[in-house]
Amino acid sequence: MxxxxxxAVWDVAAQVTDPEMPMLTLADLGVLRGAETxxxxxxxxxxxxxxxxxxxxxxMRSDLRHRxxxxxxxxxxxxxxxxxxxxxxxxxxxxxxxxxxxGIAPPAHVGxxxxxxxxxxxxxxxxxxxxxxxxxxxxxxxxxxxxxxCTALRRCRACAEPFEHVKEI
Amino acid sequence: xxxxxxxxAYQALAETLDGDDGRWAFGAGFDAGTAEIDAPAPEGVDRDxxxxxxxxxxxxxxxxSQRLAEWTTHAPELxxxxxxxxxxxxxxxQARVLLSRAGxxxxxxPFRVGPQDDEDVLAYFRDERAFRNVVLAEADLGDFGRxxxxxxxxxxxRLALMTRLVASRDVVLAAVADKAVKELAYQRQYAAQWVVRxxxxxxxxxxxxxxxxxxxxPFVEELFAVHPVEARLVEAxxxxxxxxLRAELDAVLDQVLPPAGLTRPERPAVGLxxxxxxxxxxxxxALGPVLAMMQSLARAHPEATW
Numbered sequence: 001m002x003x004x005x006x007x008a009v010w011d012v013a014a015q016v017t018d019p020e021m022p023m024l025t026l027a028d029l030g031v032l033r034g035a036e037t038x039x040x041x042x043x044x045x046x047x048x049x050x051x052x053x054x055x056x057x058x059x060m061r062s063d064l065r066h067r068x069x070x071x072x073x074x075x076x077x078x079x080x081x082x083x084x085x086x087x088x089x090x091x092x093x094x095x096x097x098x099x100x101x102x103g104i105a106p107p108a109h110v111g112x113x114x115x116x117x118x119x120x121x122x123x124x125x126x127x128x129x130x131x132x133x134x135x136x137x138x139x140x141x142x143x144x145x146x147x148x149x150c151t152a153l154r155r156c157r158a159c160a161e162p163f164e165h166v167k168e169i
Numbered sequence: 170x171x172x173x174x175x176x177x178a179y180q181a182l183a184e185t186l187d188g189d190d191g192r193w194a195f196g197a198g199f200d201a202g203t204a205e206i207d208a209p210a211p212e213g214v215d216r217d218x219x220x221x222x223x224x225x226x227x228x229x230x231x232x233x234s235q236r237l238a239e240w241t242t243h244a245p246e247l248x249x250x251x252x253x254x255x256x257x258x259x260x261x262x263q264a265r266v267l268l269s270r271a272g273x274x275x276x277x278x279p280f281r282v283g284p285q286d287d288e289d290v291l292a293y294f295r296d297e298r299a300f301r302n303v304v305l306a307e308a309d310l311g312d313f314g315r316x317x318x319x320x321x322x323x324x325x326x327r328l329a330l331m332t333r334l335v336a337s338r339d340v341v342l343a344a345v346a347d348k349a350v351k352e353l354a355y356q357r358q359y360a361a362q363w364v365v366r367x368x369x370x371x372x373x374x375x376x377x378x379x380x381x382x383x384x385x386x387p388f389v390e391e392l393f394a395v396h397p398v399e400a401r402l403v404e405a406x407x408x409x410x411x412x413x414l415r416a417e418l419d420a421v422l423d424q425v426l427p428p429a430g431l432t433r434p435e436r437p438a439v440g441l442x443x444x445x446x447x448x449x450x451x452x453x454x455a456l457g458p459v460l461a462m463m464q465s466l467a468r469a470h471p472e473a474t475w
Contacts, residue, residue: 051258051262051348052259052261052262052263052265052345053261053263053265082347083340083344087351113351116332117417118332118354120424122361122365122428124358143248143251144355145251145252149255149258149259
């Protein structure tokens with residue numbers, strides 16, 4: 001038997017930060033899906049992975065367990081749920097602001113995927129990604145994959161600074 | 170080397186290796202505490218069939234992921250190496266969930282030798298004949314051009330499959346598919362742009378790109394073969410009919426090959442022996458070395474955990 005959202009538990013879990021982008025909390029990132037207390041006192045927190053192979057998932061689970069135990073919850077269960085799948089649209093406005101402040105360009109909103117086959121565009125129109133350092137829209141892609149699964153590498157043509165961009169999925 | 174500290178460190182290591190406590194590392198499983206993995210098979214769906222189908226889709230990703238990981242430290246540029254490793258990681262993630270689901274449905278029990286998670290039992294302790302991947306997944310990736318040809322075919326096919334699997338009556342298959350669609354669309358985009366760039370590049374890059382596509386081509390036909398397990402599960406609203414996927418791969422190739430200046434190969438198919446292929450555990454000689462690389466460590470230390 002699981003009760004509805006336990007605000008106190010949620011508030012503790014929501015403060016845990018992402019292991020790879022520590023300027024974001026799990027709540028900012030939008031991976032925290034639920035926080036409940038069972039009748040037997042067990043605290044159940046549910047998270048969702050960003051990418052299927054996200055290597056940070058085990059770290060998140062461990063950090064959540066420790067943080068909740070430190071807050072006095074003896075029995076903690078961290079569950080993973082895949083549905084609905086995470087997209088960058090789940091990153092909160094607060095999260096987007098913190099990313100930009102840390103020099104990482106936040107993702108644009110993409111909206112829900114249209115049903116049916118995914119079209120292939122060989123020469124996709126470049127999304128305008130503003131430089132998080134100087135604000136110039138004149139930036140170029142360096143690598144479609146960055147140091148973490150969710151970022152791409154870009155460079156600003158105006159101030160010449162390289163930067164990471166949380167790519168839209 | 171030497172000195173009291175390092176001596177004691179080695180001593181400590183030697184002691185742990187002797188005892189049962191000296192264990193290290195494979196993965197933390199999805200089995201424990203994954204909301205969807207525990208769901209029962211949908212009403213009227215045969216549990217063994219569903220487990221086998223999960224293994225098919227898992228092995229397609231697991232073996233391909235292991236192949237792609239061979240590029241690590243060998244890619245032509247750092248950026249491409251990071252890309253290939255990330256793509257391998259996405260596929261590994263898809264495989265892990267599907268293996269856990271197959272394990273929950275009982276597929277791991279015949280292979281269990283210790284206390285490992287289901288996904289580890291299925292990845293490390295099955296032999297070649299128990300792997301259900303299409304032969305394309307185990308094929309030698311050759312040079313970078315061939316790898317891009319392979320990825321264009323593989324990701325286009327798997328994307329077409331996953332786009333349809335989103336509607337599966339099985340909650341795990343539907344959830345994996347929903348996530349995989351975005352990852353595979355990104356992979357296909359990456360591969361398509363390289364195929365055009367190399368095919369439409371220098372005379373040398375064009376020749377190697379065409380050779381890469383020619384090399385991959387014999388494995389394409391098997392992708393559309395329908396296994397009896399798939400046929401039963403298509404009927405049950407759980408699986409995707411592979412025969413449906415051909416038109417979508419054809420459309421991608423019609424779009425990519427002309428600007429790349431490449432011609433669609435005409436080469437005989439391989440991979441099916443008397444109508445049986447990878448889906449039945451009948452593989453090419455390429456799979457053995459891939460499994461040896463992937464499994465030898467786990468088999469040498471079957472008690473290892475982290």
